[in-house]
Amino acid sequence: xxxxxxDSARPxxxxxxxxxxxxxxxxxxxxxxxxIVLVCAPMRSNVNxxxxxxxxxxxGVPRVIACGDAKIETRVAxxxxxxxxxxxxRSLPPVLNTxxxxxxxxxxxxxASGSQCLPEYAxxxxxxxxxxxxxxxxxxxxxAMLDDVVEIPIYGLPHSxxxxxxxxxxxxxxxxxxxxG
Amino acid sequence: xxxxxxDSARPxxxxxxxxxxxxxxxxxxxxxxxxIVLVCAPMRSNVNxxxxxxxxxxxGVPRVIACGDAKIETRVAxxxxxxxxxxxxRSLPPVLNTxxxxxxxxxxxxxASGSQCLPEYAxxxxxxxxxxxxxxxxxxxxxAMLDDVVEIPIYGLPHSxxxxxxxxxxxxxxxxxxxxG
Numbered sequence: 482x483x484x485x486x487x488d489s490a491r492p493x494x495x496x497x498x499x500x501x502x503x504x505x506x507x508x509x510x511x512x513x514x515x516x517i518v519l520v521c522a523p524m525r526s527n528v529n530x531x532x533x534x535x536x537x538x539x540x541g542v543p544r545v546i547a548c549g550d551a552k553i554e555t556r557v558a559x560x561x562x563x564x565x566x567x568x569x570x571r572s573l574p575p576v577l578n579t580x581x582x583x584x585x586x587x588x589x590x591x592x593a594s595g596s597q598c599l600p601e602y603a604x605x606x607x608x609x610x611x612x613x614x615x616x617x618x619x620x621x622x623x624x625a626m627l628d629d630v631v632e633i634p635i636y637g638l639p640h641s642x643x644x645x646x647x648x649x650x651x652x653x654x655x656x657x658x659x660x661x662g
Numbered sequence: 663x664x665x666x667x668x669d670s671a672r673p674x675x676x677x678x679x680x681x682x683x684x685x686x687x688x689x690x691x692x693x694x695x696x697x698i699v700l701v702c703a704p705m706r707s708n709v710n711x712x713x714x715x716x717x718x719x720x721x722g723v724p725r726v727i728a729c730g731d732a733k734i735e736t737r738v739a740x741x742x743x744x745x746x747x748x749x750x751x752r753s754l755p756p757v758l759n760t761x762x763x764x765x766x767x768x769x770x771x772x773x774a775s776g777s778q779c780l781p782e783y784a785x786x787x788x789x790x791x792x793x794x795x796x797x798x799x800x801x802x803x804x805x806a807m808l809d810d811v812v813e814i815p816i817y818g819l820p821h822s823x824x825x826x827x828x829x830x831x832x833x834x835x836x837x838x839x840x841x842x843g
Contacts, residue, residue, distance in 0.1 A: 541817030559820035636722030639740035
């Protein structure tokens with residue numbers, strides 16, 4: 482898909498479109514359940530984890546594994562807390578070993594050497610997307626276990642996205658590649 | 663770009679990649695400044711507005727117009743508060759009239775009839791991306807002023823994204839279409 486790069490903001494003079502609010506429409510349907518699993522390192526903020534779970538619910542992610550002492554705040558996660566199969570585990574490495582045995586590709590979201598640019602990365606359908614801590618990101622021992630690392634291009638200060646926003650971008654890209662599951 | 667849909671999570675058995683943390687890398691460079699303007703309706707939460715400004719800074723968005731009584735929380739917005747040219751205005755309609763006169767295409771992010779699917783929408787480079795209130799979205803009088811409405815596909819509960827996460831997805835898509843400005 483190529484963007485339009487035109488001097489004219491309004492190339493055609495057809496009748497104006499009319500838009501009417503339709504909040505909380507029925508969701509887009511999937512022809513098969515998604516096979517992405519979202520895996521979160523221990524986080525500092527339960528608001529961030531809860532926010533991520535809300536987005537996961539909206540994206541049709543069936544399963545989230547949150548490590549550490551995650552407490553879901555339902556005022557933030559909304560119905561995502563009920564839709565998503567949420568499992569809490571102590572630490573990442575055993576979770577990643579299990580997912581590897583289940584034949585998921587382990588894909589970290591991190592600023593790292595050897596990373597691939599998110600918009601150029603072709604996600605395997607069966608992806609475990611691994612999200613790091615807000616401050617410290619993904620630890621070295623976790624990075625060493627990953628198959629791929631994807632990175633969101635950053636064009637200006639503060640040079641790092643909020644973790645929930647970064648996760649939203651990565652899930653958006655996955656869903657863009659698999660619009661029907 | 664097509665995703666890989668393979669039964670095998672690890673199709674090749676080449677040597678494993680090594681990844682090394684490089685947080686706060688220098689940003690990707692733009693060959694010319696972005697021409698997107700981000701416009702926010704009056705919001706309930708200054709955290710949401712501030713979060714949006716952090717993302718705007720990361721995406722190289724040069725200009726944000728926040729309506730209503732927005733107060734930027736720098737702990738959330740980080741350096742985004744300084745990088746982005748931020749202007750506060752009372753209400754959206756006069757802002758949209760000005761941007762229209764400056765030949766921006768007015769593109770709302772909303773669940774609406776007549777909307778286009780975000781991943782299928784070709785952004786004009788000169789876009790004013792208009793974001794609605796967390797609860798009420800974009801008002802009818804604002805919708806009537808827009809050229810296009812884009813909508814993020816939703817696949818499950820809670821059927822609506824947090825406004826900052828939705829904005830992150832839309833800015834990601836714009837940057838994906840204009841990786842170098």
